[in-house]
Amino acid sequence: MQIHRVRGRDLRDALRRAGEQFGAAALLLSHEVLPDGDVMVAVADPVRTIATRGELAKPARSAGLDDVERALVRSGCSREWIDAALAHVEQSGARGAYALDAAAAWIGARVAVAPGPRLPSRDAATNNQPCVLAFVGPTGVGKTTTLAKIASRMARVGRRVALVSMDTQRPGAVEQLAAHAQAMQAPLQVAANGAELARLLALSGGRDCVLIDTTGRSPRDAQALAELTSSLAQTRASLSTYLVLSAGASAAALAEAQRGFASTKPDAWIVTKLDETRAPAPVLEAAARAKAPLAFLCDGADIDAHLERASAERFADLFLRGRLA
Ligand SMILES: Nc1nc2c(ncn2[C@@H]2O[C@H](COP(=O)(O)OP(=O)(O)OP(=O)(O)O)[C@@H](O)[C@H]2O)c(=O)[nH]1
Ligand SMILES: [Mg+2]
Secondary structure, three states, X not given: OOEEEEEEOOHHHHHHHHHHHHOOOOEEEEEEEOOOOOEEEEEEOHHHHHHHHOOOOOOOOOHHHHHHHHHHHHOOOOHHHHHHHHHHHXXXXXXXXXXXXXXXXXXXXXXXXXXXXXXOOOOOOOOOOOEEEEEEOOOOOOHHHHHHHHHHHHHHOOOOEEEEEOOOOOOOHHHHHHHHHHHOOOOEEEOOOHHHHHHHHHOOOOOOEEEEEOOXXXXXXXXXXXXXXXXXXXXXXXXXXXXXXXOOXXXXXXXXXXXXXXXXXXXXXXXEOHHHOOOOHHHHHHHHHOOOOEEEEEOOOOOOOOEEEOOHHHHHHHHHHOOOO
16 A cells, blocks of 8 residues: 655645645545644555556556656646756655655745836835836736736735727727726727827826736737737836736647747736646746746636735645646
């Protein structure tokens, strides 16, 4: 019988994690409270117990390494990253449940974290220049929804936000953003081109943040992307551009989007729809490969929830558990 140790914040958390890794049929053998207050449970994995019967001749590998490998395979991690993570864990000497901790610390740090939006200080003069954020990306990835989530979070803590829609192409796009603007009682303006955007931004002193929604573009539509790039470049305000990508996209689609939107010079990526996949590793690996820091992670469509700042801990959760905690 193979025994695994799983650590959690408390007994309930440890049992939940054990259930996720080994299934509801996992057998609880014991539990102990660790010096730091966490709880470690020992469980027998019935699937592994049966599977190993026919494999007795194989040299046993540390159970911890098997757990790490299994979790990474499940999250869609590439063989290259799995091997690198396993080599690191092996080298670190971490075993059992500690192997997962070692893997989490190592793999979570492979992806860079972008700094949060830089809002003017609260006691700044009213004509202080606002933080300007533009959201670009392929069609339907969640640009407008994510913009609304970020704006709503800022508005809830008393920040003065303004929304700008540059999506004058898709029917209903301005109305979609207008509904969000109304809910958070923020002004919404429409800019049909770069010149109009530059004019609006020049008049936006006194706002803490202006968030710009753009039309979804195909990464293959070079002309549309050139127009988008040129529109954003016309503003003299210092602009942070977020490339929004869906976690469900294939590695090939992510690479294509990264190449297509490179001309807009994204400062960071935002990953959405993490709730729609159990294999989020490809988008995290794509960000690392593109040397793009991640700013936010979204795992649902609810405006008042489902938005998290990116962090190494969240990346580790995604790699090893397939979802945000
Ligand atoms: N499950 C899930 N749905 C999401 C998430 N983010 C957005 N959505 C949904 O995805 C759909 C498209 O979202 P939009 O915000 O309109 O996407 P967009 O990128 O602005 O789309 P276009 O402007 O048409 O290019 C909507 O139904 C949203 O509710 C998410 O993190 N998880
Ligand atoms: Mg939109």
